[in-house]
């Protein structure tokens with residue numbers, strides 16, 4: 466698939482996310498409460514159906530995307546409950562994201578003070594100093610600037626969705642595309658505005674984050690809560706309020722290796738198996754993680770370094786094609802156990 470095709474898919478994932486957020490303004494208890502918003506929902510869902518059938522023609526992997534898009538459209542026509550709409554939109558987004566290459570993730574965020582300064586100079590005139598959607602220009606604008614402190618909205622918005630809005634702007638509204646800002650500035654702003662609704666929960670402590678940066682970026686807090694029963698809702702909200710917690714974690718190269726191996730395993734299992742993505746992730750597990758500590762590990766325990774290197778090569782081979790059930794999982798879990806050993810050795814030595 467071409468870059469254009471991927472850009473189109475990303476936009477469709479955006480539209481699906483908008484439907485999940487804005488539907489609550491359009492329909493309540495099976496009744497249309499705002500006809501303008503409801504017409505927009507109908508228009509967006511039709512747009513998704515039309516564009517997805519185009520993608521489907523180009524990509525054999527697109528699977529049941531059309532069915533999912535039509536089901537969402539029908540649910541909107543039937544004025545189904547918001548929970549149903551969110552669930553359908555979430556799984557449609559999930560399928561689309563799994564078909565796309567992972568968008569490049571930020572490796573760190575700008576300092577809080579820098580981001581606040583950027584926000585004040587570029588965003589506050591519309592979105593308000595505290596993000597309440599009440600800047601000096603807000604009154605003249607229709608639609609009004611988003612209120613980032615609205616928790617219900619934030620719970621249903623992914624950081625990727627916010628990043629895309631900042632990067633591309635929003636058609637037919639006052640929201641401009643901030644192409645003059647660097648990628649790092651745009652990501653930092655997305656994390657900043659994406660955390661404003663959750664500040665009150667930021668003091669909760671004690672829970673270790675078990676989501677990866679990529680899951681955090683791609684999924685809404687509502688989806689994350691459903692997919693991570695081991696984490697509390699408060700724990701997830703705290704990560705949105707204090708994203709730096711995720712970045713501290715990912716600076717340990719072996720943590721990156723572990724995360725990428727698990728994602729590779731997941732991609733290999735996914736529906737018909739996405740072997741190319743799985744392999745790319747396994748290569749990243751090595752290059753973006755293990756390789757950075759290879760020399761220090763070699764100095765501590767040469768045999769372990771060699772075994773791990775062989776482990777990871779074996780996993781890359783396995784991921785090339787279908788395997789009998791459990792094969793990939795057991796290779797990955799053996800490797801994860803050895804990575805734990807390496808982690809202990811390295812942290813003892815520092």
Ligand code: HEC
Pocket residue numbers: 584587588589590591592602606608609610611618622626627628630631635638639640641643654655658
């Ligand atoms: C000229 C006014 C204006 C400025 C300046 C502006 N925005 Fe917006 N922004 C809007 C409007 C209006 C919307 C709502 C559009 C809609 O309802 O679809 C919006 C929507 C957004 C959204 C989508 C939110 C969601 O949940 O859908 C994000 C994210 C966003 N703005 C971030 C920013 C950031 C970050 C800046 C500064 C770098 C900024 N905006 C500057 C007017 C503005």
